[in-house]
Amino acid sequence: xxxxxxxxxxxxxxxxxxxxxxxxxxxxxxxxxxxxxxxxxxxxxxxxxxxxxxxxxxxxxxxxxxxxxxxxxxxxxxxxxxxxxxxxxxxxxxxxxxxxxxxxxxxxxxxxxxxxxxxxxxxxxxxxxxxxxxxxxxxxxxxxxxxxxxx
Numbered sequence: 340x341x342x343x344x345x346x347x348x349x350x351x352x353x354x355x356x357x358x359x360x361x362x363x364x365x366x367x368x369x370x371x372x373x374x375x376x377x378x379x380x381x382x383x384x385x386x387x388x389x390x391x392x393x394x395x396x397x398x399x400x401x402x403x404x405x406x407x408x409x410x411x412x413x414x415x416x417x418x419x420x421x422x423x424x425x426x427x428x429x430x431x432x433x434x435x436x437x438x439x440x441x442x443x444x445x446x447x448x449x450x451x452x453x454x455x456x457x458x459x460x461x462x463x464x465x466x467x468x469x470x471x472x473x474x475x476x477x478x479x480x481x482x483x484x485x486x487x488x489x490x
Contacts, residue, residue, distance in 0.1 A: 356411030
């Protein structure tokens with residue numbers, strides 16, 4: 340798929356992704372580095388937690404979702420430049436063996452008022468597991484290049 344510019348995007352467009360399989364090793368490695376809470380690090384501690392099983396940090400879920408977004412079907416010209424995220428939610432925990440997939444929907448498309456070479460899209464990202472349970476949602480504003488007129 341070729342890179343997309345603002346003019347190529349429309350409200351309601353949807354883009355999918357490949358998948359990521361979550362492993363116990365990846366959960367523990369991320370937690371050691373960035374969120375060292377016992378229920379992310381140790382099976383026994385996780386069994387005593389509200390999760391009852393080892394669970395990925397929400398920030399690990401967000402990082403995996405970012406990879407799915409960047410490597411997914413929505414290829415923005417010049418890359419994805421995030422301007423902000425709203426309404427980040429983790430309604431279900433991510434566990435070892437889960438297989439994550441992301442869907443991105445375009446909610447709004449507009450040209451920048453101050454920079455004629457770019458625009459802003461508002462997107463909704465929904466990450467699901469292999470049972471199609473939602474494990475993360477958020478909306479975001481992303482800067483997108485516009486096609487420059489031929490000179």
